[in-house]
Amino acid sequence: MKTIKYLTFSLVIILFAGILASFLKKGSSVYFVYPDGNTKALIMSYDDGTIDDIKLIRLFDENKITGTFNLNSGLLGTTQVWPQKNADTLVYKYLHKDSLLSIYKNHEIAAHSATHKDFKNLQDDEILHEVDTDIANLNRLTNRKILSMAYPFGNSNQHIAKLISNTGLTNARIVGDTYTFNLPDTFLLWRPTCHDSKASGLLDDYISLNNNKLSVFLVWGHSWEFKDKRRWNDISNFCKKIGNRKEIWYVGCAEFVDYQLGLKALIKTNGSIINPKGNKQLWFKQDGLLKVLKPGEKINIKMN
Numbered sequence: 001m002k003t004i005k006y007l008t009f010s011l012v013i014i015l016f017a018g019i020l021a022s023f024l025k026k027g028s029s030v031y032f033v034y035p036d037g038n039t040k041a042l043i044m045s046y047d048d049g050t051i052d053d054i055k056l057i058r059l060f061d062e063n064k065i066t067g068t069f070n071l072n073s074g075l076l077g078t079t080q081v082w083p084q085k086n087a088d089t090l091v092y093k094y095l096h097k098d099s100l101l102s103i104y105k106n107h108e109i110a111a112h113s114a115t116h117k118d119f120k121n122l123q124d125d126e127i128l129h130e131v132d133t134d135i136a137n138l139n140r141l142t143n144r145k146i147l148s149m150a151y152p153f154g155n156s157n158q159h160i161a162k163l164i165s166n167t168g169l170t171n172a173r174i175v176g177d178t179y180t181f182n183l184p185d186t187f188l189l190w191r192p193t194c195h196d197s198k199a200s201g202l203l204d205d206y207i208s209l210n211n212n213k214l215s216v217f218l219v220w221g222h223s224w225e226f227k228d229k230r231r232w233n234d235i236s237n238f239c240k241k242i243g244n245r246k247e248i249w250y251v252g253c254a255e256f257v258d259y260q261l262g263l264k265a266l267i268k269t270n271g272s273i274i275n276p277k278g279n280k281q282l283w284f285k286q287d288g289l290l291k292v293l294k295p296g297e298k299i300n301i302k303m304n
């Protein structure tokens, strides 16, 4: 009898020690998260601003997905014929300039240059003119700050990125899919995860991703490509599967970058993390709880 009592007592002690140890271990873990407490984010970045955006936006809205729409303000309201590499031509109908605020009500409006010229064939002053004009036009038409851009044809380089760094843009997307969910090294030459035609192949990987590291799934494309029925079915299925989820932050490029810049401004010292005055409010998890770090506040962390 005594032995049984002793064994039970020992078991309780072991159990208690285990719980205490796991609690202490948890207590030392602090990691920063996105504003909704998640570590995963989805950005859908679409170019050109043709009338086909209307149908795509309906799909995004149904699935609580946020888009960034990169527009050529100098082409709004026009119809253009674009020759293709395969000797075919494509006819694009661009949205009317007065319709932007109602169509992109829940989405980010971004630049794509005024008239979609290839920057690699332009002089510096011509590039700046294309970018500045687009930003000014879109700002005047929407009264919104224009902070994001997709380079026309996705073409850019270090020199062009430096050139546009004083235009007020915080980010600009290029071609060159990474097929990863890693955060970019530089936001002015931002390589996306993949074109939407490849997105379904990465869908399950992203949905099952489950760790404390911040990530982003950046998909890009053109809504005019969805005239093809098969392509439309693919994007519909993708949005239905990845949308409406609690564990993903649906966000536009500018808001995403703004938060990342806020995180970059944190000051880390031995034993503490300081959010400097004037920075934005940031979210973190400590002991599994979602907490806010306001500007001017600090977290004391246990050092291992």
Ligand SMILES: [Zn+2]
Pocket (backbone or CB within 6 Å): 047, 048, 112, 116, 152, 153
């Ligand atoms: Zn384009």
